Amino acid sequence: MRTEISASPLVVFRTGFGLMMLLSIIRFWAYGWIDKLYLQPDFHFSYRYFEWVQPLGVYTYGLFAVAAVAACCITVGYRYRLAMVVFFLSFTYIELMDKTTYLNHYYFISSLSLLLCFIPIPAGWAAARGCKIDPLYGNVLRLFVAVVYFYAGLAKLNSDWLLQAQPLAIWLPAKYSIPLLGDLLQQRWVHYGFAWGGAAYDLAIPFLLYWRRTRTMAFALVVVFHVLTRVLFPIGMFPYIMIVSALIFFGPEMHDRILAVLSRIRLPSMPSITSISGRDTRWRHVAITILLLVHLLLPLRYLLYDQELFWTETGYRFSWRVMLMEKAGLATFTVRDAQSDRRAVVDNRQYLTAFQEKQMATQPDFVLQYAHFLAERYRAEGFLEPAVYVDSYVALNGRLSQRYVNPEVDLAAIDIDEPVERWLMPFNDTIYGF
Amino acid sequence: MYRLLYLLPLLLLACEPEPAEVDTASFDRGKMLTFWADQIIVPAYQDFTAAARTLDASVNAYATAPEPTALATVRTDFATAYLSWQRLSPFMVGPGQQLRLREQLNVYPTDSSRLFAQSDADLTLPSNTDIQGFPALDLLLFGTGDPAQHVEQLQRLTDRILYLATEAEDAWTTTYRATYVANSGNSATASVDRTVNSFVQWYERNLRAGKVGIPAGVFGNGPLPDRAEALYSGDLSRALFLEGLDAASNFFDAELGLATYLDALGVRRDGDLLSTRIRAQFREARTQAASLDRDFATQVTTDNGGMLQLYDALQRNVILLKVDMLQALSINVDFVDADGD
Numbered sequence: 123m124r125t126e127i128s129a130s131p132l133v134v135f136r137t138g139f140g141l142m143m144l145l146s147i148i149r150f151w152a153y154g155w156i157d158k159l160y161l162q163p164d165f166h167f168s169y170r171y172f173e174w175v176q177p178l179g180v181y182t183y184g185l186f187a188v189a190a191v192a193a194c195c196i197t198v199g200y201r202y203r204l205a206m207v208v209f210f211l212s213f214t215y216i217e218l219m220d221k222t223t224y225l226n227h228y229y230f231i232s233s234l235s236l237l238l239c240f241i242p243i244p245a246g247w248a249a250a251r252g253c254k255i256d257p258l259y260g261n262v263l264r265l266f267v268a269v270v271y272f273y274a275g276l277a278k279l280n281s282d283w284l285l286q287a288q289p290l291a292i293w294l295p296a297k298y299s300i301p302l303l304g305d306l307l308q309q310r311w312v313h314y315g316f317a318w319g320g321a322a323y324d325l326a327i328p329f330l331l332y333w334r335r336t337r338t339m340a341f342a343l344v345v346v347f348h349v350l351t352r353v354l355f356p357i358g359m360f361p362y363i364m365i366v367s368a369l370i371f372f373g374p375e376m377h378d379r380i381l382a383v384l385s386r387i388r389l390p391s392m393p394s395i396t397s398i399s400g401r402d403t404r405w406r407h408v409a410i411t412i413l414l415l416v417h418l419l420l421p422l423r424y425l426l427y428d429q430e431l432f433w434t435e436t437g438y439r440f441s442w443r444v445m446l447m448e449k450a451g452l453a454t455f456t457v458r459d460a461q462s463d464r465r466a467v468v469d470n471r472q473y474l475t476a477f478q479e480k481q482m483a484t485q486p487d488f489v490l491q492y493a494h495f496l497a498e499r500y501r502a503e504g505f506l507e508p509a510v511y512v513d514s515y516v517a518l519n520g521r522l523s524q525r526y527v528n529p530e531v532d533l534a535a536i537d538i539d540e541p542v543e544r545w546l547m548p549f550n551d552t553i554y555g556f
Numbered sequence: 557m558y559r560l561l562y563l564l565p566l567l568l569l570a571c572e573p574e575p576a577e578v579d580t581a582s583f584d585r586g587k588m589l590t591f592w593a594d595q596i597i598v599p600a601y602q603d604f605t606a607a608a609r610t611l612d613a614s615v616n617a618y619a620t621a622p623e624p625t626a627l628a629t630v631r632t633d634f635a636t637a638y639l640s641w642q643r644l645s646p647f648m649v650g651p652g653q654q655l656r657l658r659e660q661l662n663v664y665p666t667d668s669s670r671l672f673a674q675s676d677a678d679l680t681l682p683s684n685t686d687i688q689g690f691p692a693l694d695l696l697l698f699g700t701g702d703p704a705q706h707v708e709q710l711q712r713l714t715d716r717i718l719y720l721a722t723e724a725e726d727a728w729t730t731t732y733r734a735t736y737v738a739n740s741g742n743s744a745t746a747s748v749d750r751t752v753n754s755f756v757q758w759y760e761r762n763l764r765a766g767k768v769g770i771p772a773g774v775f776g777n778g779p780l781p782d783r784a785e786a787l788y789s790g791d792l793s794r795a796l797f798l799e800g801l802d803a804a805s806n807f808f809d810a811e812l813g814l815a816t817y818l819d820a821l822g823v824r825r826d827g828d829l830l831s832t833r834i835r836a837q838f839r840e841a842r843t844q845a846a847s848l849d850r851d852f853a854t855q856v857t858t859d860n861g862g863m864l865q866l867y868d869a870l871q872r873n874v875i876l877l878k879v880d881m882l883q884a885l886s887i888n889v890d891f892v893d894a895d896g897d
Contacts, residue, residue: 295821296886298585299741308583450883452875467775476889515875522825523879 126254126397130377131370132243133199133250135263137384138366139238140197143209143231146359147190156182158475159223165473165495166220167481167488170538175218182219188212198389199245210235221488222481226444227360230270233417237266240409246392248385251378254397262410263370266417268328273421273442275324280446280555282432283321287313288519289448290320297354307354323347331371344368355445432518433549434542435485451483451526453514457496461506468496484516486527486542493533510534524550583820586740589747591812593733600644600803601725607637608721612714619711622704630710631697635792637717638690642799646758646807649750650736651727655720656682658762664691664785671695675709679716688713690786699788744888752814752887756877759804764870767797771856772863779856779863793852798845805838814881823884830880837873844869 150156160166160177168175178185189212195205214232217223241259244250282288287310294307294316306312323343330340348361369377424437431438432447455468470479473495482488493510500508509532517523524547527533531545611633618626641661648658663685670677671687679688693713696706703710739747765775766785773779786792808814808831815831823830844866849855856863 292883292886296742299746448883448886450879452879463777465777480889515879517879517883520823520825520884523875 125257127257127260128374128378129244129250129253129255129398130374130381131260131372132241132255132263133247133253134377134380134384135367135370136199136202136238136243137197137247138369139234140193140195142359142363142366143193143213144190144197146231146363147186147193149359151183151186156186159477160219163220163475163478165478165492167222167478167491169218169221170487172218175215177219185212185216189216199243199247199250199392200389202243202245203239206235206239210239220478221439222478224439225357225360226440226442227357227363229440231363233413234266237262237410237413237417240406240413242398242406244395244398246389247381247387248389249392249394251381251385253395256403258407260370262414264332265414267364267367267370268332269417270442271324271328274444275321275326276556277441277443277446278317278321278324280553282519282553283317283446284555286519287317289445290316292448292520293445294354300353303353320347331368334373337371341368341371429543429546430549430551430553432553433516434546435487436542447519449484449516449518450523451480451514451516452523453483453489453512453526455493455496456511456513457500457505458509458511459500459505459507460509464505466500473499483514484526486546489514489527490533490536490538490545493536494538497534508534518549521551583817585748585817586737588812588817589737589740589751591810592751593728593736595812596807596810597644597647598725598728598733600640600647601721601728604637604640604644605718605721605725607633607640608714608718611637612711612718615707615710615714618704619707622707627697627703630703631789634690634693634697635789635795638694638786638792638796639799641690642796643803645762645800646755646803647751648758649747649754650732651724653754655724655727656685657720657724658758659685660720661689661717662691662785663689664694664766665782665787666691666695668695668699675706675712679712688716690717694786694788694792697788698790742886742888746888748885749887752882752885753889755804755807756874756882759870759877760874763797763800763804764867764874767793767800767852768863768867768870771852772860772867773856774864774867779860781853781857784851784853784856787853790853791850794845794848794850794855797852798842801838801841801845805835805842808834808838814885818881818884821884825880830876830884834873834876834881837869837876841866841869841873 160182161179166176189209192205192209192212195201196209210232213235217228217232241262242255244253244255278284283290291310291313294313297307298304300307327340327344327347330336330343333340345365348365351357352361421441424431424441427434427436429436432449453470455470456465457468458465470482474482474492482492489512493512496510497508511529511531512527512533513529514526515523516526526547528545528547533545536545611630614626614629614633618630644652645658645662652658659682660679665686667686671692674684674687677684677687693710696710696713697703700706736747739745743749769775771780771784781787784793785796806813810816815835818831819829825833844862848862848866849858852863
């Protein structure tokens with residue numbers, strides 16, 4: 123048995139996580155995005171094997187409410203483990219409803235909340251003071267956060283990012299109206315500075331946070347870096363979530379102090395316990411090991427495919443590739459009936475929102491799923507044997523647009539699991555690196 | 557030693573600046589918006605309102621004395637106003653969009669049976685967009701045996717056009733111009749993003765599809781001559797198209813236009829300036845259109861191949877404008893969290 127240490131870092135982490143989740147849900151709701159993203163569209167892009175996960179109509183609001191209540195419970199530590207399981211399930215269900223909205227940080231939240239289901243954290247604030255726990259659990263969370271940064275850093279070591287400063291060279295000049303920074307962001311050397319600085323930051327920050335002597339400085343960097351990304355890019359709550367997550371690297375002394383402050387907030391009395399790590403440790407350790415292995419290995423699955431990752435996006439999601447691509451596209455679908463000479467050109471906006479259309483046009487799995495949907499739609503409208511063709515162009519990181527999907531291929535006849543290189547045009551360039 | 561790490565961010569900022577290709581810092585989007593408002597959009601409104609007023613007056617004169625010469629004047633003024641509309645149509649942001657000018661002025665083909673059966677229809681209703689505006693005037697002036705039989709309806713329709721034009725121009729000059737110029741940021745609701753999005757959408761839907769693709773049958777089976785613009789006047793459809801194409805290329809090439817903006821950002825694709833590539837496509841479309849019949853309805857019936865070639869020339873610029881240019885200018889489509897995943 124290891125020497126137990128104060129559980130306060132975990133309690134503060136739990137509090138911060140719950141609070142951030144609650145704020146995220148309130149923000150999402152207040153912007154009207156539940157309606158806009160999940161209720162208005164007629165069609166949703168599903169994840170493979172999760173096609174059964176669909177929005178629940180008006181009950182989708184209830185789903186968000188459940189996640190919000192669970193986030194409240196997590197914040198105060200009331201029925202923590204149950205609340206965590208409910209939060210994980212409801213949040214993950216929400217994310218699986220439509221992959222149009224996929225963001226790395228949503229995946230971060232889903233996988234972190236699953237991990238947290240297996241990490242014991244004492245209830246409340248005052249009641250949690252003085253509680254001891256196996257230091258393993260804190261280290262698991264530190265490793266989890268460190269891997270996210272480090273992998274995000276590795277992914278930046280590619281020729282577009284380092285040698286062309288792309289896509290930052292496209293995004294930053296558009297931020298001309300930001301006070302003070304606006305003019306600087308037009309400079310080429312600033313784009314390179316951000317690119318190299320960003321890669322160095324992601325690769326180094328886990329170590330700087332871990333090493334006690336650089337920790338305070340590293341945390342200051344975390345705050346500066348994430349506030350800057352918040353100002354420059356539309357990434358919502360992610361910067362705040364990462365800032366709060368980075369607190370886990372601090373030792374129990376600081377967290378004890380935070381907990382002392384939190385303890386002044388009165389909660390209904392909860393049972394005080396002195397040690398929490400004694401129970402059910404074996405199955406917890408097994409689950410945690412499996413989750414960490416997935417966390418380490420899943421992002422590397424792109425190595426199994428030899429096409430250009432940025433072009434095919436096979437293995438691109440769930441691998442901490444953040445802000446690496448500016449992809450713009452245009453996809454015009456034609457449905458032909460093989461049994462008659464009927465032919466129709468599809469107005470995408472009849473079925474998709476502007477956001478869905480934008481995401482669809484540059485991602486092969488979206489194109490294929492949408493083509494299958496169109497085939498069904500036209501079959502219902504009397505096409506006996508609908509064949510779906512697409513005239514599509516994509517521009518990647520400031521390259522001239524080139525044809526994306528092979529226009530000769532009937533997408534309705536392509537199986538959803540068919541390798542993309544059989545129906546996608548080859549990429550006319552090479553991107554070196556991870 | 558570790559204290560030196562505090563200097564890391566400073567080091568990054570102190571990197572030796574490369575000589576910039578073009579001084580993009582000096583490119584002032586606020587100035588560009590002022591130029592768009594004062595030199596392009598508001599003048600287009602003024603010209604159009606004047607043309608609509610002239611048309612309204614000549615229709616009134618024709619109503620008082622339905623002579624053949626008066627009718628000839630009405631027809632000329634109709635053509636002038638319709639052409640003038642083409643130069644305004646690409647810029648439906650703000651009041652133009654709120655007043656639904658494009659829908660109320662130029663939805664075609666017009667529904668001829670409803671136009672005659674419901675001559676007193678409420679023109680403000682969205683369901684009645686296809687029995688008013690220029691397409692309805694086109695039918696009444698050129699597609700009926702005697703336009704004099706429809707003078708009251710002609711008056712109602714031209715009054716409506718004049719009313720809408722005046723309202724939109726007033727709104728632009730009195731209040732909206734200031735808002736438009738001040739909203740110089742970068743978001744889906746900022747003026748640059750709105751204007752460019754609306755311009756590209758107009759190019760794709762109204763110019764490429766509406767005037768050329770649909771009559772050429774690109775979206776269905778075979779040519780549809782009755783979908784041509786200005787169907788009844790017969791010799792106006794190519795002129796209307798060319799006017800729209802000129803509006804597009806003039807806006808692109810204006811002193812502070814999109815080409816200047818792209819060049820200021822140093823946007824090159826495969827060695828060439830993107831602006832040069834786009835300009836060349838506008839030229840190609842114009843050359844292609846020059847060889848076509850003045851009446852697109854005739855063109856698609858006699859030789860649809862030429863019309864399809866024009867469509868292809870226009871389509872190549874849809875790709876350059878909508879994919880390459882929107883990417884290079886980082887134009888936002890929608891407000892949602894997204895991080896380029």
